[in-house]
Amino acid sequence: MKSFQKLFMLSHLVILFYLKQLLRSLYEDKVIYYDFENLCWAWDSSHLHSINISDNSILDIVIRNLKTLPQAALEIIKLASCLGNQFSHSLLSIVTSNSAAEVAELMWPILQSGYVIPLSERYKMPLTFFARF
Numbered sequence: 001m002k003s004f005q006k007l008f009m010l011s012h013l014v015i016l017f018y019l020k021q022l023l024r025s026l027y028e029d030k031v032i033y034y035d036f037e038n039l040c041w042a043w044d045s046s047h048l049h050s051i052n053i054s055d056n057s058i059l060d061i062v063i064r065n066l067k068t069l070p071q072a073a074l075e076i077i078k079l080a081s082c083l084g085n086q087f088s089h090s091l092l093s094i095v096t097s098n099s100a101a102e103v104a105e106l107m108w109p110i111l112q113s114g115y116v117i118p119l120s121e122r123y124k125m126p127l128t129f130f131a132r133f
Helices: 003-028 045-050 058-066 071-082 089-096 100-113 121-131
Strands: 032-035 040-043
Touching: 003 032, 003 058, 040 045, 071 089, 071 100, 089 100
Parallel strands: none
Antiparallel strands: 032 040
């Protein structure tokens, strides 16, 4: 793959990440909401116009959204970040001295928020396996 293609793909991912974080922030602030009566998304125009979107840098939005995560999830993501941009569930379990089920439970809000992207469907295994008992 040529370098400009890689750059294009990276910029596309960054834009999608920013949009997801921005929309999540607007949703949590009740600026945008789902109108169940009309079965469509709606927004508070006056509130939306009062927000200067350019003031919401991606870093500000990410920090704000990270603060909504449980403290235990923040601690585990700090340790995971020390392992690099890819890490295994089993290694994270060893590093944190937690069981596979505990690591899966702690990682769940992080996965839901999109801060960690699983490389396979295997991340679901500990939750599935331990939920049976």
